[in-house]
Amino acid sequence: MKTLDYLKQLAHGIALQFGPNCEVVIHDLTVEHLESSVAYIENGQISNRTIGDGPSHVVLEATKKDSNELEDRYRYLTRTKDGRILQSSTMYIRGKNNKIDYIFCVNYDITGLLAAESAVKSILATEVPSNKGDLPEKITQNVNDLLDDLIEQSVAMIGKPVALMTKDEKVAAINFLNDAGAFLITKSGDKVSNYFGISKYTLYSYIDVKKSDK
Template identity: 55%
Template sequence: MEAGKLELLKQVAAGIAAQFGSSCEVVIHDLSRNPDHSIVAIINGHVSGRKVGDGASNVVMEQLQTNDPEPKDHLSYLMKTPDGKILKSSTVYIRNSKGKVSAILAINYDISALLMVESALHGLVSTEGPQPTEPEKIVNINDLLEELIQQSVALVGKPVALMNKDDKVRAIQFLNQNGAFLVTKSGDKVAKYFGISKYTLYSYIDTKQEEDKPL
């Protein structure tokens, strides 16, 4: 990301954080960097427990995986931190001079206390409340690989010890499609988890990709 653009984004981030106070976290991700260390600026990092130099969230990983040239800004959605805070979040994609997405400006506002007040007020004025919606978790890239591995096992529906080759191919393809191998040294960890060599791991990926090619 150009230095001038980064400084401009930092200025915008500082203004947003000052406007909404200490419950508002503003994060700048540089997509040209290693996803393990994509955060180049963060204000009120106590909201999610992150700091400069930390890795990408699942939202950033999604952009890196799809490389969509014209992604739509993801505005006003709910996220959940590992310690249970509920955040109202917005993700804005920043483009460089060539029109390519080069950075992400993320705004995460901790609405946990407001939700408690809303719940108390709702209980006073209503006899029947709506079912709460479970927000998506905010996951650091360092935790994302482990979560994706568990999701791949759940997808297959059996423990690794009982998986045959086709089961492992299916699980590894799920990991590949969801950006797991963008994580540094993920191949070593995945191969060890599934009890296969790295050569076998990549052959599973290549074999499935060949099968998917049109006739």
């Protein structure tokens, strides 16, 4: 049985076992265009995603980082665009040379359970703390949402609106986007340069500034 077929069978079984509050997503990193990385999804109504939708943060991270540095994550918090809180787990499925071919994600909607947190505290406890403090990660539906979210994060990191940023602060914000994999998204350079009020030539020169400092 092919790996993807096996993962689809596993996803279907997990979704049936845990019911309609359990979303299971398979991202295919073997495809040519990651803008359509969602290869299979069960209970997609939770995040409003369907097959063919774009990547999430974990996909960009897997594409950008050395695969040897990535470890499976279990029972961390994420949130959907409409504000639902999910308890999520992410598993990296590797192929030849330890290359990540698929990402298998389980997202359980705990929004209703939060109202009775004291009664189900053991269920809601997170095993691994998020690297971004107590704020759940956003689950994005498409590449435009993902890029918007990354831009918001870059501005929040600087702590002031673009109009008040110095050149050095813009350099820092843009290199945050580069490190996060934002420029792997098609035509992201146009959107980022327009957002920061600079030319595309200046945009890439800001990235080169960091490289020359190494």
